[in-house]
Amino acid sequence: DQQVKQNSPSLSVQEGRISILNCDYTNSMFDYFLWYKKYPAEGPTFLISISSIKDKNEDGRFTVFLNKSAKHLSLHIVPSQPGDSAVYFCAASGANNLFFGTGTRLTVIP
Amino acid sequence: DGGITQSPKYLFRKEGQNVTLSCEQNLNHDAMYWYRQDPGQGLRLIYYSQIVNDFQKGDIAEGYSVSREKKESFPLTVTSAQKNPTAFYLCASRVPNTEAFFGQGTRLTVV
Numbered sequence: 001d002q003q004v005k006q007n008s009p010s011l012s013v014q015e016g017r018i019s020i021l022n023c024d025y026t027n028s029m030f031d032y033f034l035w036y037k038k039y040p041a042e043g044p045t046f047l048i049s050i051s052s053i054k055d056k057n058e059d060g061r062f063t064v065f066l067n068k069s070a071k072h073l074s075l076h077i078v079p080s081q082p083g084d085s086a087v088y089f090c091a092a093s094g095a096n097n098l099f100f101g102t103g104t105r106l107t108v109i110p
Numbered sequence: 111d112g113g114i115t116q117s118p119k120y121l122f123r124k125e126g127q128n129v130t131l132s133c134e135q136n137l138n139h140d141a142m143y144w145y146r147q148d149p150g151q152g153l154r155l156i157y158y159s160q161i162v163n164d165f166q167k168g169d170i171a172e173g174y175s176v177s178r179e180k181k182e183s184f185p186l187t188v189t190s191a192q193k194n195p196t197a198f199y200l201c202a203s204r205v206p207n208t209e210a211f212f213g214q215g216t217r218l219t220v221v
Contacts, residue, residue, distance in 0.1 A: 004180070006152075029153065032207045034209055034210070041198065041215065042162070042214060042215065043200055043212030043213050043214050043215055044200070044212050046209040046210070046211075046214075049209055051207065053182065062186075072125070089152060089153060091210075093112075093115050096158070096160045097158060097166070097168070097205070098141075098143055098158070098202070098204070098205055098210055099155055099169075100152050100153035100154075100155070101152055102151060102152035103152050104152075109167075
């Protein structure tokens with residue numbers, strides 16, 4: 001069974017607005033969470049991460065929020081830019097494993 | 111120049127043949143991972159290794175085998191027991207509780 005889930009396969013947002021990508025996980029032993037951006041036929045590129053001891057981490061236009069009680073994390077991109085269009089994966093880690101979600105395709109419309 | 115290298119970029123396999131995908135890293139990372147991505151799908155964990163001479167099965171290990179004889183190398187063998195091997199394969203490495211670095215992937219096609 002999928003331990004990390006991204007229930008929205010796609011998201012379209014106008015340039016300049018906020019993009020919110022969501023991710024849910026089932027394993028309460030996960031203690032480190034990451035977001036990656038991916039283009040076709042390439043390896044994923046790391047964006048931002050958060051430890052389970054925090055509930056928010058910010059890096060420029062990217063902010064990740066973690067709600068441990070709900071086993072939910074989200075990635076906010078503000079403002080969204082056309083260059084942000086890609087597939088975004090969330091990932092969760094515990095005991096050195098590293099599981100990925102199914103991805104959300106973000107399209108930022110100019 | 112540190113990084114993680116996968117080879118070959120494209121690989122063709124005949125039915126019933128074993129093939130080995132190479133993954134080498136010079137980042138001095140202990141942990142290494144193999145993932146499979148199918149069209150429109152996420153990354154599914156095949157195997158991972160936390161240390162030399164040790165590895166664990168991921169979600170979809172059946173039909174695959176790995177070895178970790180050196181810290182730098184984590185080759186993946188796709189055996190004839192893997193009935194649907196056509197996919198994009200990604201290798202990654204990391205230090206615990208940090209980001210994973212990925213190679214550029216190997217596209218395997220059964221012909």
